[in-house]
Amino acid sequence: MSLIKEHDLHKRRWSRNLGLGLVLAAFVVIVFGLTVAKVTEGDVGRAIQGQINQ
Amino acid sequence: MSDTSTNKMSVETEAQFGDFFALLKPRVMTLVVFTAFVGLLAAPVAVHPFVGFTAILFIALGGGASGALNMWYDADIDAIMRRTQKRPIPAGRVTPEEARAFGIALSGISVMMLGLAANWVAAGLLAFTIFFYVVIYTMWLKRWTPQNIVIGGAAGAFPPMIGWAVATGGVSIESVLMFALIFMWTPPHFWALALFMRNDYDDAKVPMLTVTHGRPSTRRHIWVYTVFLAATAIGVGFTSVGGVFYMAVAVVLNVLFLKGAYDIWRRDEAMSEADNFAVERKFFRLSLYYLFAHFVMILVEAGFDRFGIEVLS
Structure with a gap:
């Protein structure tokens, strides 16, 4: 017997959960992309290191 | 159960x-x-x-x-x-x-x-x-x-x-006129559709002009809105978002659109039913191209400006 019991609900809501997961992931990418574009004018490396425009 | x-x-x-x-x-x-x-x-x-x-x-x-x-x-x-x-x-x-x-x-x-x-x-x-x-x-x-x-x-x-x-x-005359272009376009577009499509808004008790004021009044409304629409569309051409190419397309489309609206206004139900609303259907199809083409031409003019292409200067 597996530790995680797969309920019917998990199957029914698979598309919803997958879709929501992808939307949230896209949202994170957008917010990061906006930060890169607005704070460091496109320099991803500087955005990751937290260096901003002077 | x-x-x-x-x-x-x-x-x-x-x-x-x-x-x-x-x-x-x-x-x-x-x-x-x-x-x-x-x-x-x-x-x-x-x-x-x-x-x-x-x-x-x-x-x-x-x-x-x-x-x-x-x-x-x-x-x-x-x-x-x-x-x-x-x-x-x-x-x-x-x-x-x-x-x-x-x-x-x-x-x-x-x-x-x-x-x-x-x-x-x-x-x-x-x-x-x-x-x-x-x-x-x-x-x-x-x-x-x-x-x-x-x-x-x-x-x-x-x-x-x-x-x-x-x-x-901010807001400026150009953006207000682009707003006005869609705003004035919507009524003739939908009312033309309402003339030849039997819809079920009646059953849902949503008031539609064809029912509340009658079909001749709807035809008159289409004509009046189209006149104001044409003035707006040509007006856009005189602002910074317009240009020679926009104006050329706008003049042709607005002449066609005015002609269609005038024909709709001058027809009665007997004439429309005789040819299965051919003029109204044609006007509706044209309305789809009409709006799309105006905005495409604004985009084209923006492209010329952006890439510094001088046209007829």
């Missing part, structure tokens, strides 16, 4: 991701995206491509949120009309409460994100658009006045103005 049958029913009516997407009225969103994109690119201020992309995305999301709130409020009408019976709420896949919560949440997210990504003038315009479509149009005027098409058209006319505000941070 046994447990098995209850379970089977809930499986069939369980909302899927696509049902929530359908609440956003994706077909309307394509028009929002296109016109907002034109407004953004026609503006004299360049925007970082990623900021522009994000702004368009959240303008579209705001438009979708107002669509979800419209479907929540209009669920009773949608259940009556054949065209809308398969929408997620009347079909029983999404509850009205879920749609309302979804619409309110997306409205807040889209306005806040547009404010953070672009500026608060654009965000304010988006918030006003959502408020206007949901409260002024859907809740108040749609079921009350046959001018509902005119009011609803105003909500659909805001996206190029918001796109312009994303770039410039």
